[in-house]
Amino acid sequence: MSLWNTFKQWRRRDADIDEEIGAHLSMVEQDRVERGESPVEAKLAAQRDFGNPLLVKEATREMWGWAWGLAWVERSFQDLRYAFRQMRRSPGFTLVAVLTLALGLGATTAMFSIVNGVLLTPLKFPEPGRLYEAQTIVAPRFKANGPWPVNARHFHEWRAHGQSWEQIALIDGLDATLTGTGEPQPIVGLAVSHNFLKTLGIQPALGRDFRPEEEFGNSNVVILSDSLWQGRFASAPSIVGQNIFLDGVPNLVVGIMPELRLPNMRNPMILRPLGFDVSQARAYGQYSFDSIVRLRPGVQPQAAISEMSALIADLVRQFKIESKPGMAPLLDQATAGVRPALWLLLGTVGAVLLIVCVNVGNLMLLRTGGRLREAGVRMALGASRQRVFGLALTEAVALVAIGGVLGLFLADAGIRAFAASAPVSLPRLDEVRIDWRVLLFASAAMALSTLICGYIPAWRLSKTAPLDALKAGSANATELGRRLRLREAIVGLEVALSTLLLVVGGLLMVSFVRVIEADKGIDVARVVSQDFALTNSKYTRPQRARFIGDALPLLANLPGVEAASVTNQAPLRGQNSTCGLRDPDHLPDPAHPDAASNFAGLANYQFVAPDFWKTMGIPIVSGSALEERDRDRRVAVVNERVARTLWPDQSPIGRHVMTCGSFGKSATLEVVGVVGDARATAEQEPPLTIYQPYWDTGMSEGSFVLRTKADPSTVTGALHKVLRSLDSDLPIAPAQTMMEVLDESVAPRRFEMYMAVAFAAAALVLASFGIYGVVSFTVARRTPEIGIRLALGAEPRQLVAMVLRQGLLPVVGGIMAGLIGALAIGQLLASQLFGVSPRDPFTISIVTMLLLVVAVGACLIPARRAIRIDPVRALRFE
Amino acid sequence: MPRHEPYRNHVELLQGTLDMLILRTLQWGPQHGHGISLAIRANSGELLKVETGSLYPALHRLERQGWLASDWKVSEKNQRAKYYRLTAAGKKQLLAEESITGVMKGAS
Numbered sequence: 001m002s003l004w005n006t007f008k009q010w011r012r013r014d015a016d017i018d019e020e021i022g023a024h025l026s027m028v029e030q031d032r033v034e035r036g037e038s039p040v041e042a043k044l045a046a047q048r049d050f051g052n053p054l055l056v057k058e059a060t061r062e063m064w065g066w067a068w069g070l071a072w073v074e075r076s077f078q079d080l081r082y083a084f085r086q087m088r089r090s091p092g093f094t095l096v097a098v099l100t101l102a103l104g105l106g107a108t109t110a111m112f113s114i115v116n117g118v119l120l121t122p123l124k125f126p127e128p129g130r131l132y133e134a135q136t137i138v139a140p141r142f143k144a145n146g147p148w149p150v151n152a153r154h155f156h157e158w159r160a161h162g163q164s165w166e167q168i169a170l171i172d173g174l175d176a177t178l179t180g181t182g183e184p185q186p187i188v189g190l191a192v193s194h195n196f197l198k199t200l201g202i203q204p205a206l207g208r209d210f211r212p213e214e215e216f217g218n219s220n221v222v223i224l225s226d227s228l229w230q231g232r233f234a235s236a237p238s239i240v241g242q243n244i245f246l247d248g249v250p251n252l253v254v255g256i257m258p259e260l261r262l263p264n265m266r267n268p269m270i271l272r273p274l275g276f277d278v279s280q281a282r283a284y285g286q287y288s289f290d291s292i293v294r295l296r297p298g299v300q301p302q303a304a305i306s307e308m309s310a311l312i313a314d315l316v317r318q319f320k321i322e323s324k325p326g327m328a329p330l331l332d333q334a335t336a337g338v339r340p341a342l343w344l345l346l347g348t349v350g351a352v353l354l355i356v357c358v359n360v361g362n363l364m365l366l367r368t369g370g371r372l373r374e375a376g377v378r379m380a381l382g383a384s385r386q387r388v389f390g391l392a393l394t395e396a397v398a399l400v401a402i403g404g405v406l407g408l409f410l411a412d413a414g415i416r417a418f419a420a421s422a423p424v425s426l427p428r429l430d431e432v433r434i435d436w437r438v439l440l441f442a443s444a445a446m447a448l449s450t451l452i453c454g455y456i457p458a459w460r461l462s463k464t465a466p467l468d469a470l471k472a473g474s475a476n477a478t479e480l481g482r483r484l485r486l487r488e489a490i491v492g493l494e495v496a497l498s499t500l501l502l503v504v505g506g507l508l509m510v511s512f513v514r515v516i517e518a519d520k521g522i523d524v525a526r527v528v529s530q531d532f533a534l535t536n537s538k539y540t541r542p543q544r545a546r547f548i549g550d551a552l553p554l555l556a557n558l559p560g561v562e563a564a565s566v567t568n569q570a571p572l573r574g575q576n577s578t579c580g581l582r583d584p585d586h587l588p589d590p591a592h593p594d595a596a597s598n599f600a601g602l603a604n605y606q607f608v609a610p611d612f613w614k615t616m617g618i619p620i621v622s623g624s625a626l627e628e629r630d631r632d633r634r635v636a637v638v639n640e641r642v643a644r645t646l647w648p649d650q651s652p653i654g655r656h657v658m659t660c661g662s663f664g665k666s667a668t669l670e671v672v673g674v675v676g677d678a679r680a681t682a683e684q685e686p687p688l689t690i691y692q693p694y695w696d697t698g699m700s701e702g703s704f705v706l707r708t709k710a711d712p713s714t715v716t717g718a719l720h721k722v723l724r725s726l727d728s729d730l731p732i733a734p735a736q737t738m739m740e741v742l743d744e745s746v747a748p749r750r751f752e753m754y755m756a757v758a759f760a761a762a763a764l765v766l767a768s769f770g771i772y773g774v775v776s777f778t779v780a781r782r783t784p785e786i787g788i789r790l791a792l793g794a795e796p797r798q799l800v801a802m803v804l805r806q807g808l809l810p811v812v813g814g815i816m817a818g819l820i821g822a823l824a825i826g827q828l829l830a831s832q833l834f835g836v837s838p839r840d841p842f843t844i845s846i847v848t849m850l851l852l853v854v855a856v857g858a859c860l861i862p863a864r865r866a867i868r869i870d871p872v873r874a875l876r877f878e
Numbered sequence: 879m880p881r882h883e884p885y886r887n888h889v890e891l892l893q894g895t896l897d898m899l900i901l902r903t904l905q906w907g908p909q910h911g912h913g914i915s916l917a918i919r920a921n922s923g924e925l926l927k928v929e930t931g932s933l934y935p936a937l938h939r940l941e942r943q944g945w946l947a948s949d950w951k952v953s954e955k956n957q958r959a960k961y962y963r964l965t966a967a968g969k970k971q972l973l974a975e976e977s978i979t980g981v982m983k984g985a986s
Contacts, residue, residue, distance in 0.1 A: 016960070017934075017938075019958070019960075020911065020934070020959070020960045021930075021934070023910070023911075023912075023957055023958060023959040023960070024910075024911050024912045024930065024959075026957060027910075027912040027953070027955070027957055027959070028912060030955060030957070050930050051929060051930050051931050052931070055931055056930050056931045056934055056935075059931055059934070059935045060934045060935045060938050062935070063935050063938040063939040063942060064938065064942060
């Protein structure tokens with residue numbers, strides 16, 4: 001039966017019932033006329049006898065059940081029309097309610113869109129649920145930031161013999177410069193095993209994929225990404241089969257691939273094969289490759305991990321490897337860092353929405369006072385309790401619907417602004433949009449908001465006894481009293497939520513300050529850092545060292561520069577090369593020098609020029625710094641942490657550490673100096689650090705660092721000129737002062753803090769309005785009493801105190817509840833905090849005082865109104 | 879503080895009783911709503927006056943349950959009205975109820 005037919009049937013039955021009732025009425029009328037009444041009297045009497053025809057009709061219609069539920073639709077439309085009329089009648093309330101609802105719903109929806117795009121949307125590869133990242137779980141003393149990448153030899157075993165996966169691929173980073181025609185363009189890419197694209201489930205759009213034999217060295221083939229092909233080569237299909245020049249070396253383009261969005265690494269513009277034979281790689285140490293796995297359908301990760309362990313069991317035994325394989329879903333890996341922050345912000349904005357709804361509900365409750373009479377009349381005329389409830393709820397529906405739609409537009413605008421300005425770099429930001437999941441969430445939020453806003457006022461209205469409500473004049477005291485207690489409870493809830501949010505915001509703020517203030521071990525104020533890359537093939541290893549050697553004195557002599565140096569690792573931007581730390585003279589297991597038990601931990605190896613510590617402001621604790629005359633010796637400088645770890649109570653000078661690499665291939669270094677600990681990132685403790693002279697390594701990439709007398713940004717121009725004078729082809733990246741670097745590294749934390757504090761402030765403002773409303777109401781209600789007290793000689797001070805006492809009672813209760821809540825969720829918050837405990841008493845006291853001050857302020861305004869009451873008028877007030 | 883009585887909307891006869899009265903009235907032949915209410919009033923000696931608000935919902939419910947069927951006919955007074963009559967199922971229901979009532983009457 002089609003919907004239209006159902007509708008037509010319903011209309012017909014409706015008309016039938018009308019006619020039936022009409023017939024009854026006219027029959028009664030006729031009877032009366034026959035008995036001698038006048039037609040007019042008969043008609044009136046018949047109608048009186050009949051009762052309420054509308055009610056009879058409705059009751060009768062209801063007998064036909066849900067198929068005739070269209071009656072419910074008609075009723076709803078009626079209610080909606082009424083709701084709109086009510087809204088037009090009080091524009092102030094409507095405006096406030098709709099605006100706050102729009103802001104609350106909009107902010108919540110926007111936040112959820114971000115959570116949805118970053119955390120929930122699956123990856124855009126075929127069957128993304130089967131994509132995992134292979135990892136290495138290392139012994140705790142080597143632990144850096146979580147699991148490690150994998151070893152190439154282990155990968156070889158897994159690929160050759162593994163059954164749990166369809167494909168497993170190996171990935172290394174690739175930085176090169178496109179040379180040849182046009183400007184040299186630095187590009188980022190990946191060096192991959194031949195089955196990389198197959199693992200992702202992607203075909204090249206043009207040309208072909210890599211062949212297995214191309215994986216080893218000597219085959220210079222590349223696959224270009226779509227964007228590089230469009231941007232650099234104007235989408236010419238003829239590029240396939242031609243050579244392009246990477247760092248001056250010709251490479252054959254064999255295919256074009258669609259743009260890859262990898263969640264946990266840079267989107268590659270170019271793919272090259274690995275360039276070495278993985279079966280010949282070293283089986284221990286060297287965990288430096290990423291690896292993605294496509295599991296077979298139905299295989300559990302645990303089973304795959306077991307197989308991985310089994311396949312390398314021989315190698316583990318032979319080389320005394322202490323680490324274990326691990327596996328994690330590919331999507332989770334990218335987003336693990338931001339996940340807690342995003343959920344935190346979503347929870348925060350949800351709390352604000354709750355307060356908004358509760359506030360609107362409070363306002364609606366205020367208005368029910370004036371509408372009790374109307375409700376009473378409706379019920380006396382025969383409306384059922386549910387009907388009145390439905391009517392009141394429909395108002396909430398209308399408000400939330402308008403607010404919600406407005407909020408969606410706001411959310412959309414907000415997301416676009418966020419993506420465009422990108423205050424923080426979120427992984428997968430491009431996936432953030434309003435899709436079906438976001439709309440579903442928005443609908444659920446609106447439904448919940450409707451319930452919260454509308455339930456209590458509607459319930460209050462429907463509970464009215466019509467007789468009481470119809471009594472002329474004001475509502476009785478008990479009704480007012482009940483409503484007041486309800487509103488006080490609502491205020492308490494708002495204050496509790498505000499307290500919670502303020503504590504969270506306060507803790508984040510303190511954390512942020514602690515991060516900035518933490519001693520990084522380096523001087524951030526007057527240092528500028530300039531990245532450089534000597535990847536062009538014209539630079540051999542000795543030529544690179546010469547370039548740096550030429551540049552340093554020129555840079556040191558620039559006006560305004562106190563000292564200049566170089567490092568392979570841009571300061572405060574993480575660790576570049578880490579290797580195991582061991583003392584060759586005191587190996588716990590000398591028979592197997594490369595066994596993991598010989599290593600005391602993981603050290604950060606930095607390659608620097610002699611004036612490095614003077615430039616960076618790192619103190620030299622003992623011994624001496626590197627010097628030019630050390631060129632013919634193998635020396636190193638260690639930081640205090642290394643000294644403490646390897647030689648706790650002895651002088652480190654004259655002792656030995658080793659360069660990176662296996663025992664047979666690495667050199668012994670003599671320790672000539674100890675320097676202060678310096679952080680590699682703003683938030684983490686300083687790592688074990690070994691400094692070697694830059695001439696010990698190839699150093700195709702690094703950063704020049706300069707210490708300036710004045711503002712670091714002033715020397716940038718001169719710096720660039722010096723570099724250009726040495727090599728006009730050198731691609732030069734912008735210089736950054738250390739302040740800028742620090743700023744960038746704390747940007748996510750700062751953004752999270754701003755958002756949390758903003759939401760907390762919004763909550764506080766809303767709660768203060770709630771407090772103000774309730775206290776005003778109380779004062780108005782107690783006006784006669786206040787008048788009497790004033791007439792009897794009470795001091796204004798006492799009256800203010802009385803109002804304050806009553807007004808602050810729910811506030812105090814709310815604060816306590818909020819603090820208990822804050823302590824309860826403290827553990828969840830811990831991952832986001834730095835240098836401050838979730839129960840920090842300082843923050844809690846400040847928050848409490850702030851709330852009390854605001855609450856007292858909100859109470860004082862009506863309180864002062866109270867003492868200005870004219871006692872005579874008050875006593876006459878009804 | 880006196881406890882508030884919950885406000886009630888209708889005086890409701892036991893639905894079963896009203897249904898029985900209607901079925902009994904219609905065993906004498908089809909009748910329209912007004913006629914049924916007059917008949918019930920008459921048969922109870924002016925004691926039972928059925929509210930239209932109860933009667934019509936009951937009639938429509940019984941029709942929906944399949945115990946009554948309805949037609950539109952013209953009455954004696956030239957008035958178009960909806961006439962209800964017992965269906966076979968309605969007759970069976972009536973006999974079943976009557977036997978129970980009879981047993982109860984006999985027992986009391």
